[in-house]
Amino acid sequence: MADSKEMTGKKFFSVTMLNAGITLVEAIGGIFSGSLSLVSDAFHNLGDTFSIVISYIAHRISQRDEDERNTFGYGRAQILAAMLNALLLIVLSVFLVVEAAKRLSHPETINGELMMVVAVIGLAANLASAILMHRGAKHNMNMKATYLHLLSDTLSSVGVIFGALMIQWYNVTMIDPIITIIVAIYITFESWPIVRNSITILMQGAPQMDYDAIKADLMSIDGITNVHHIHIWMIDENRIMFSAHINMRDMLLSEAEPIYRQIERLLATKYGICHVTLQAEDVRGRDEDMILNEDLEQQLKTRQQGNSKE
Template sequence: MHDALSGKRFFGVTVLNVCITVLEIIGGLLSGSLALLSDAFHNLGDSLSIVISYIAHKISKKSQDSQNTFGYRRAQILAALLNAALLVFISLFLIAEAVKRFSEPETIDGTLMLIVAIVGIVANLISVILLSRGSHHNMNIKATYLHMMSDTLSSVGVILGAVLIKFYGITIIDPIVTILVAIYIMFECWPIIKQAINILMEGAPSLDYEAIRRDLIQIEGVNDVHHVHAWMVDENSVVFSAHVNMADMCLSDVEPVYRKIEKLLKSKYQIAHVTIQAEATRGEGEKLIYDQGRDI
């Protein structure tokens, strides 16, 4: 993950996007292509996205302290949400501009549009390759990677549009390509936005809580489990807490049971942080998920 957004990779992707943005803005203005300008705006968003992602990545590496006892990993979740929201905003703006083009078509230089789009797609592909590592297991990098993939797709659409404009004079394809690409980008952004909001709202991860309860009561010394809470620090780190009813025993006898519980939850359910509160009879028989509003 560190390698994906640091050093030469970070610098290379940033420089490429700035160059593409300048080239496509000039090319879009000279050719009259909204699709090319939309690609330029996406690349501008990409440049900002990469910088935000890199800063968030650095912040997330800070150690836990008294201000953030769970650390700073959620900086990357905030960055992912910001980047995805930025893409949606840009896409909506471009759709609005594309709709205007249907009633107010403009003359488009297909040759210039095609040349600039080809240069753009080559640069975008290089950026995608540079960011590919780490994009599958980190929401922050995934959001940035999505920016790059969306621009690559946008460039493909622009090239197809430029060919139709240059050889067939079908200028209406320009706003159509813009709208299709914008819709696709928003569709791809939605899962990232949804997951980021769920994490920031302390939403529960996808766990089989009844199966966890059955597994825990199989451990010698555990009689019942209740008041379960689970949430995510980031998309890879699940935190779990529960009240566990045990026989009345010495604290030194409780600790080995704790270790068994932690080992089970970490190995079988990939839970990163476990907090257990041992109780004798308090809360015995209550629901697994506490729902009376007085537990926080």
């Protein structure tokens, strides 16, 4: 585990240094060549440098063990970082589209040769950074957001190279802001799902699941007579939590525990649920809905108040 953390730290450090270096090169090259797409790529890389630092800090925080303050651990630090980085990309894309629109109406002279040299250097650095982060991006939303930053930089560099060729060969300076707009739209399109998924997790949203199938599977277990008050939510993109009230025939606690283990195995293997909390009941709640709604919750409160008066 320590080796894994160290390797991740080395990757983040290497990628940060690459991005910081290429940001400086592209900013200088963009100013002297007059290329908006190079300047926009430099801004993009500057944003990536900050996002990589944020991602690394969030990654380290997420490694902390559960404690009294956060009994589910600190994994959501990476979700917050992913959402922040994706939002940063979207805001940056809007800014680039506005600047590109200005250039379309007021074209400027561009040094295509200098633009090409800087873009090739940027492509090499961005591609190296994306390769470094690719492996960790498969199962981690935070690293995926960082990888998306780097991948979009690589695509942007390819676009800048194409624009430089068009300017050198045909003197079509308008291609520069057009490429900027295309890349900005692509970045926004790829970033929005990360924002949406992050919000879903932070709002304790549930993944797409067949609740009727879950109930049917649980009801097929011998000893269970009903399932109600089901709650499913995500702690992060890899951990799904489950809680439910289950009606069971009257039995000893030692008889109920094997049923609990059977439920846990079923939910883990078939539905990918990693944490299960169950409340066993005999007849209480047997006629209640699978998912508790506000009207039913008010009925329960009224019923409880009536029982307390008795």
